[in-house]
Amino acid sequence: MASLLWEIGESTVALVKGFAVTFKNMLRKTVTENYPHQPVNFQPRYRGIHVLQRDEDGLEKCVGCFLCAAACPANCIYIEAAENTDAERISAGERYAKVYNIDYSRCIFCGYCVEACPTDAITHGHGFELATYDINSLVYRKEQLLEKVGGEMPPGARS
Ligand code: SF4
Ligand code: SF4
Numbered sequence: 831m832a833s834l835l836w837e838i839g840e841s842t843v844a845l846v847k848g849f850a851v852t853f854k855n856m857l858r859k860t861v862t863e864n865y866p867h868q869p870v871n872f873q874p875r876y877r878g879i880h881v882l883q884r885d886e887d888g889l890e891k892c893v894g895c896f897l898c899a900a901a902c903p904a905n906c907i908y909i910e911a912a913e914n915t916d917a918e919r920i921s922a923g924e925r926y927a928k929v930y931n932i933d934y935s936r937c938i939f940c941g942y943c944v945e946a947c948p949t950d951a952i953t954h955g956h957g958f959e960l961a962t963y964d965i966n967s968l969v970y971r972k973e974q975l976l977e978k979v980g981g982e983m984p985p986g987a988r989s
Pocket of ligand 1: 901902903905907938939940943
């Protein structure tokens with residue numbers, strides 16, 4: 831009998847807790863994004879399409895070290911590095927990424943690449959419109975990911 835009462839008490843407490851959450855959320859303001867008719871509101875930490883950043887001098891921050899590719903669990907970053915020369919300086923380091931591709935058919939937006947980067951060259955933007963009928967177009971190239979000179983975001987990274 832005592833155990834039955836205990837079970838009834840426990841179930842009642844669980845029900846009250848559950849309904850408390852339900853009623854609390856029923857009274858909250860509804861959050862509905864009217865996409866695509868209105869822009870979507872993102873939390874600052876939202877992990878969208880990547881952006882390859884430039885420094886204050888307009889040079890590419892990426893120094894072609896491959897650490898992001900090594901950290902990527904989906905193996906979706908492809909880099910070809912090249913040496914900077916005095917005649918042609920692309921980044922502030924010894925090397926730069928001549929080719930930098932991210933395959934968004936594999937990317938899981940985990941952010942490991944961003945955490946691994948020693949120069950803060952790669953970040954997540956707020957772009958999310960990746961849907962396509964052509965899987966090949968999900969391989970984004972450096973030109974699509976690189977911040978423009980002057981700070982303008984690349985087209986794919988905009989929200
Ligand atoms: S977000 Fe994750 S899966 Fe996507 S490129 Fe970076 S490390 Fe790879
Ligand atoms: S994005 Fe960062 S981690 Fe990746 S190659 Fe460039 S500098 Fe290295």
